Amino acid sequence: MKDEVESRDDRVANLKGMGCSRKRVEDARFTQGKGNYVDDIKLDGMLFGDFVRSPYAHARITSINAEEALKVPGVLAVLTAADLEPLGLHWMPTLAGDKQMVLADGKVLFQGQEVAFVVAEDRFAAADGIEAVEVEYEELPVIVDPFEAMKTDVVLREDLVADDGSIPDGAHGPRTHPNHIFTWEAGEKEATQQVLDNAEVLVEESMYYHRTHPCPLETCGCVASMDKVNGKLTLWGTFQAPHAIRTVVSLISGIEEHNIRVVSPDIGGGFGNKVGAYPGYVCSVVASIVTGKPVKWIEDRMDNLMTTAFARDYHMTGKISATKEGKITGLHCHVTADHGGFDACADPTKFPAGFMNICTGSYDIPTAFLEVDGVYTNKAPGGVSYRCSFRVTEAVYFIERMVEVLAIELGMDAAELRRINFIKKEQFPYKAALGWEYDSGDYHTAWDKALTSVDYDGLRAEQAQRVEDFKAGKTRKLMGVGLSFFTEIVGAGPVKNCDILGLGMFDSCEIRIHPTGSAIARLGTISQGQGHATTFAQILASEIGLPADSITIEEGDTDTAPYGLGTYGSRSTPVAGAATAMAGRKIRAKAQMIAAYLLEVHDNDVEFDVDRFVVKGAPEKFKTMKEIAFAAYNQAIPGIEPGLEAVSYYDPPNMTYPFGAYVCVMDIDVDTGVPEIRRFYALDDCGTRINPMIIEGQVHGGLTEALAVALGQEIAYDDMGNVKTGTLMDFFLPTAWEVPNYETDHTVTPSPHHPIGAKGVGESPHVGGVPCFSNAVHDAFRAFGLRQTNMPHDHWRIWKTANELGLHD
Amino acid sequence: MIPAAFDYYRPTKMDDVIALLKEHGDDARVMAGGHSLIPMMKLRMAEIPHLIDLQAIDGLNEIFIEDGQMTIGAMVTQHDLINHAGLEAAAPILREAALQIADPQVRYMGTVGGNVANGDPGNDMPGLMQCLDATFLLVGPDGERSVAARDFYEAAYMTAREDEEVLTSVSIPAPQGGYAYEKQKRKIGDYATAAAAVQIIKEDGKCTAASIAMTNLSDTPIYSVDAGAALVGTAVDAAALNAAKAAMLGDIDPTEDNRGPVAFKKHVAGVILARAIERAWSRA
Structure with missing residues (x-):
């Protein structure tokens, strides 16, 4: 040619x-x-390590006896905190400035916590060895409610209380209670209070964004291989940040960084679950150094759901003020954040609640204040997954619910209320009240395109007719029109304000x-x-x-x-x-x-x-x-x-701010609580589009995650700190059967500061999708007086809403 | 998720199965599709030192239909059940129910015998078999005996089968009239929040016979004689539906779990039963 x-x-x-x-x-x-995934890696003489895990959520360990385990054929060693202590490896730093036990050091703080590491010739012997390790526990009172944690005398982290009983500062400043991690504030407290005090219309609402988990197809794992001849450690693993892992391994092990090679092979889904450093990595490295052989550690599904990087667990209370015409004047947000037994988020150092201060959303809100209290409880640590360390999903859910609640208070259409409060195209770059500078956006165009595409007015007319029919006894199904308009903040981030453990995020x-x-x-x-x-x-x-x-x-x-x-x-x-x-x-x-x-x-x-x-x-x-x-x-x-x-x-000069407009049409069977998604329309603006097909795939995937989270997926605990949803029988992972047909659409508003104008899209559908599904459920019951009900909207919770509104009478 | 060590047997004759069961007693279990037993072994909730696989036994995966009687071998899979034209004609409720069990992958392996013999209150086939008044054939050291499905279940995982017996087939009299299997579940692969199996006969606009069984609403399947009786002689109008619902609610005893609390389950059980009856009636 x-x-x-x-x-x-x-x-x-x-x-x-x-x-x-x-x-x-x-x-x-x-x-x-x-x-080629990490569990596909097979090396000569490779051993297998696995954990004895705590059945209790809070207990003192009085003894660990490995005698019988060491008699199990194929079991070579059982590591405990006592073995790691001389190396200084029984605790490790977290990415949030806290520290975390690698193996239980005298006590356990959550069910499933790593207590001992059994090293064996294969995974079958390791499993038998785990059964044979005898651990004696002395149960302690269990705290699973963060509000109770801030009042109780029960101290979860004795290591964070001084000998004289005083409470030293944490990584993010003063702490007010032994179970308190940090308080983080953004915005203007007094000015916001003044605006709220003098508001024409003021609404207050509380909501709980439940704890969940991304459940990647491949669980976490690694293979550590220490070559004692050349002194080089190779670590293959499910790492979303291999270089950061190399640096962290070097810092905590003392092995020089040039002697560490970290390899992430193919990874079967991450979603933040594979960002953090886990005890399995440290124990595998130590076991390889001790035995001189490669050591593999692979989580099973229950380990993954119960112990590695969860998402959310945010108790949010908001106040939003507006004029009678619906112009928003102020916003106040308080969060009690349940971090579990250790603060193991992966947030940039300066932001212990991530970018929760994006919670003014897509709206021109002149005055705002945010306050977040981080709290320890007897739950698994993490807070990384599903965009969780950056907290954008929480922030968008918060504002998109508050706007709906305000619309109810004002008796206004929620689409119109959004429209009159959107940041206008000509206001970009827009400096938000809580500090961020939005790079570009054209919200009105996107919103109009979305509403026109779904025939929004037609949907509202149909919904009104449905309410009539329901009241007349002609149907038992209600119809919800869920709306969300989200602004993402991605591309972390400029080294001037983003680093993790001092590592710049270039x-x-x-x-x-x-x-x-x-x-x-x-x-x-x-x-x-x-x-x-x-x-x-x-x-x-x-x-x-x-x-x-x-x-x-x-x-x-x-x-x-x-x-x-x-x-x-x-x-x-x-x-x-x-x-x-x-x-x-x-x-x-x-x-x-x-x-x-x-x-x-x-x-x-x-x-x-x-x-x-x-x-x-x-x-x-x-x-x-x-x-x-x-x-x-x-x-x-x-x-x-x-x-x-x-x-x-x-080193990016600014974050990027993708946005989107989503509409969900849902029918709800009032008698069984079963929701049926009739239609889902997703307009995404991620700036310049590199590969439209891949974008569409990412949107489909993220929306499916959002559907799961909104409609049933949760990590639930009972009062004793037992995980109630530790298997896929109870943990909702949607299949093709549960997933609706998605209609995707787009506008293109390039980022002005990015070399090709691209903004990123991977998490947009999750961020925007969750409030959209949730708002659809809420909207179905709006005509009957519902203002707020918490996710996940599974059958029984939807049924309960209908029941409490008297719709079964 | 790795089971404790076990010995695996794959005998080709039922006599050998019985001999192994006699030899090892409580320490041995037979396995059909393995979809209930293997997860329990992997969770180490069940330790089975001697696992006897029935895959190689001849004659357990056959389906016979003659003289108004269907006989389904214990190793017939849900997939076989769904795709058997004769069964679909003779008892369409079997197909309707089987299609609501888990997903195609599970149905390729999951068997009728395993489903009815395991005694898991979440399984769909036990309630269905009670509705259809099926009989289970058990083979043991002393030969064969039959037990009615309606007499088989004692408590969760406790049945009339002795440790040394194997359930080899299910016999079902061809049902008459309209049918429906209605199931509410949270997702594909889930057990029922509530499920109802209904067969109903209509003559001259009146119900002359009705058989109703409920799934996952007690520690056994619930065959509700009174719920069926409440429909007989009626035109299956609103009053009759309510009477059947009330009778059924008197028989079930659901417990709270992640699907929801008792009040929710009872409400849904009533709704599901009413829908099943209405659909069955419309087909009668």
Whole structure:
């Protein structure tokens, strides 16, 4: 094929660059069972470790006897805190500035806590060994309610109380009670109080955003292999942030960082569950050092649900004030945050409640105040998953419920109330009352498009008729129209305000162009299903003019990939995607000089055109990027080093602010409490769209998570701190059967500060979806006086709402 | 989620199964599809030192229909049940119920015999078999005996089957009239919040016979004689429905779990029963 006969459109199409629904290159292996997950790793002589876990939520440990366990054939060792203490590894730092027991140090603080680590020749012997370890517990009073935790004399963390009984400051300032972790404030307290005191209309509402869990298809695990000859530790694992894990392992183990190689192989879903550092990692490393053999640890499903990174558990109370016409004047939010036994969130250091201060949402609210109290209870630590450390999901749920509640108080249509309070297009960049600067948005356009697409007025008319019919006894089904308009804050983040444990949250890309015109790019992020190998190649294809099919994307091996903070919080595209574009531009700049030399013109006399540099005004004179790549390596060019490589570390100047407008139409069987989703419309604006097909897939996935959380998924505890939902029988994981058909739509409002204008989309549908499903349930009962009822809206809770409203009489 | 060690047997003759059961008594269990037993072993809630797989026994996966009587081998899967044209014609409620059990993957493995013999109150087939007045054939050291489904269940996981007996087949008299299996569940793969099996006969606009059984609303399936009786002689009008519901509610004894509290379950049981009766009546 000759370049001369190709049209420009053909050349653009050949690149499969940005905007192309390129098929995912990963899927060839995933759909054939050829993925390589951590449990697929098998090394010579590899041992298997697993935990003895506490059956109690709060207890003192009086003895651990491993004698019988060590007699079990195949069991080699049983590690306890006493074994780790001489190494200083019986506790480890959390990503939130707290510390966490690796193995129970005298007591346990939640059911399922790691008590001892049994190392055996295989996982079957380990399981038998676990059964044979004898642990004596002395039960202590269990605190599962954070409000009670702040009043009780029961101290959960004796390690955080001084010998004289005083309470030292925590990582985030003064603490007022032994079970108190932090108080965090944002905004203006007194000014907000004044606005609320003088409000024409004021509504107060409390809501509980329950504890849940993302339940990734693959659970957490690792393989640690210490090579005692060369002193090098290799750690394969389900890590969403492999470089951060390397640094943390180095800091806590004392092994120099160059002697640690962390590898994230294929990861079967993360959702934040695989961000944190877990006792399993530390114990596997120690066990490998002790035995000199590789040691594997893999959670089972119950371990995963009960002990690693949960999401939410936020008790939120809001006050919102407005004029009689519905213009919002002030917002107050108080949160009691249940963090469990240790504060193991992964929030940026300066934000112990993440970006909860995005809780003014998409609205122009002049005055606001937020206060968050973090509290210890006898529940599992975590608070990372499902966007949880960044708390955007909580914030959006809060404001989207408060707006609905205000609409009820005002007797207004909730869509109209949103419309009159949206930040206007011309107000961007918009400085919000709680501190963030929104980069760009066009909310009114998106809202109008959404409402028109679903025939909003028609839905309301149908709903009114349904209420009539219900009252007349003609139907037992009510109809809800759920609305949500969300503004996300993603792309953490600028080093000036985002770091985790002092690690700046930049990200990186390193590109090598091969002489024949193909390339490899390595990034500091790691895909867990998002399709990075597909989309990052598309960004590069557009930037450097080589086909995406000729570009390999590699992530996850700290020995080869440049340092980066990993993948979570929808940060890969906003941060690493930007680094990719910037590195690509460095390649292009050098290519321009080479092209000019080859074409015998000045550098400024050539310009980039899709896949080549052309002489300005003489498009028949050009050098393709493929030709330039060859020349870069094989032709002596005066003043230019051989080779064509670039690296970029990108520190974003600001966060990005994707947004969207969602509508859910739901029918509710009042007698059984069964909701049926008739329609779900999702308009997402994630700025520049790299791969529309992948965006659609991410939206479908996130909406399905949102449906699960809103309609049934929870980690529930009884009063004794027992997990009631520790298996998939009771933990709701939707299948194709429960999932409705989703209609996706979009507008495009590029980020002005991002090199390609992209904002990130991974978590938008979860963030916007949960309030949308929840608002649909609420809306169905609005005509009968419902103002607020807590999620998850499972059958019995919906039934209870109907029952309490007298609809069964 | 790894079971304790066990010995695995795969005999080809029922005599050998019985011999193993005699030898090991309480320490041995037979396994059909394994969908209840294996999870319990993995959770170490059940320790079975001697596990006897019935897959290789001939003749347990056959379906016979003759003289108004259906005989379903214990190893017939839910999938087989769903796809058997003869059964669908003779007792369509079997297919309607089986389609509401779990998902296709489970139904490929899950068997009729395992479902009825395990005694799990959450299983759908026991209530269905009570509704259909089925008889279970048990084989033991002393030969064969039959037990009516309505007499089989004693408590959760406790049945009339002796430790040394194997349930080998289910016999069902071909049902008459309209039918319905109505089930409310939280999601695919879940046990019922409440489920009702109804067979009903209509003559001249009146109900002449009705059989009603409920699932997962007590520690056994509940065959409600009174609920059926409440419909007989009526035109299955609102009053009759209410009487049947009231009778059924007198027989069930649900407990609170993650599906909801007792009041909710009773309410839903009534709604589900009414819907089942209405659908069955419309088909009668």
